Amino acid sequence: MPGKTVRFQTPSPSEIDGSASPGPxxxxxxxxxxxxxxxxxxxxxxxxxxxxxxxxxxIQYARLNPAxxxxxxxxxxxxxxxxxxxxxxxxxxxxxxxxxxxxxxxVTVLDVLHGIYRYLRSSSSSRDFESLSPDKKMRVTExxxxxxxxxxxxxxEMERQKGVKQIDFLxxxxxxxxxxxxxxxxxxxxxxxxx
Numbered sequence: 001m002p003g004k005t006v007r008f009q010t011p012s013p014s015e016i017d018g019s020a021s022p023g024p025x026x027x028x029x030x031x032x033x034x035x036x037x038x039x040x041x042x043x044x045x046x047x048x049x050x051x052x053x054x055x056x057x058x059i060q061y062a063r064l065n066p067a068x069x070x071x072x073x074x075x076x077x078x079x080x081x082x083x084x085x086x087x088x089x090x091x092x093x094x095x096x097x098x099x100x101x102x103x104x105x106x107v108t109v110l111d112v113l114h115g116i117y118r119y120l121r122s123s124s125s126s127r128d129f130e131s132l133s134p135d136k137k138m139r140v141t142e143x144x145x146x147x148x149x150x151x152x153x154x155x156x157e158m159e160r161q162k163g164v165k166q167i168d169f170l171x172x173x174x175x176x177x178x179x180x181x182x183x184x185x186x187x188x189x190x191x192x193x194x195x
Contacts, residue, residue: 034185035078038109040068043178043191053176054195055120056147056167059113073110081106087116087179089190094119120167129164139171140164
């Protein structure tokens with residue numbers, strides 16, 4: 001694309017999204033347990049989505065289907081409760097934990113969205129970008145430009161300089177469509193929908 005460039009920048013470990021964030025969360029590797037996912041998180045082709053969320057926007061923009069009570073945001077993500085879980089999408093492995101400082105010792109529905117958002121807002125590598133087909137590179141570049149250009153005028157340049165993020169690799173398919181089980185205990189597959 002003439003006149004358009006893609007930037008990559010690796011933030012310091014304490015800086016993601018331009019705000020201070022805690023360092024890596026230590027976790028125990030506990031045996032995975034067979035569990036059921038909370039229905040609002042479950043991918044279901046035959047019914048309307050329980051959560052409406054364009055994952056390129058902060059989770060404050062996520063909306064529960066009116067059929068669900070707002071208290072479901074703080075409901076356990078699984079039954080039985082788990083202290084961590086993994087969400088996969090392609091080669092991505094997103095580790096989900098309770099939010100730092102949360103008095104709730106298990107993963108909630110909201111923790112799942114926080115974990116996905118935080119991962120998708122992390123910087124990508126130029127190596128990942130270069131491994132894409134020309135068509136996919138163009139779609140990622142367009143997603144990157146759309147993302148920083150929709151920021152407030154005073155924030156656009158700062159967001160542009162942060163470079164391509166994981167969310168840009170989803171291109172147009174960035175709407176959350178739920179999670180589905182995998183053969184690996186404690187691991188769920190992220191389903192996305194074209195925005």
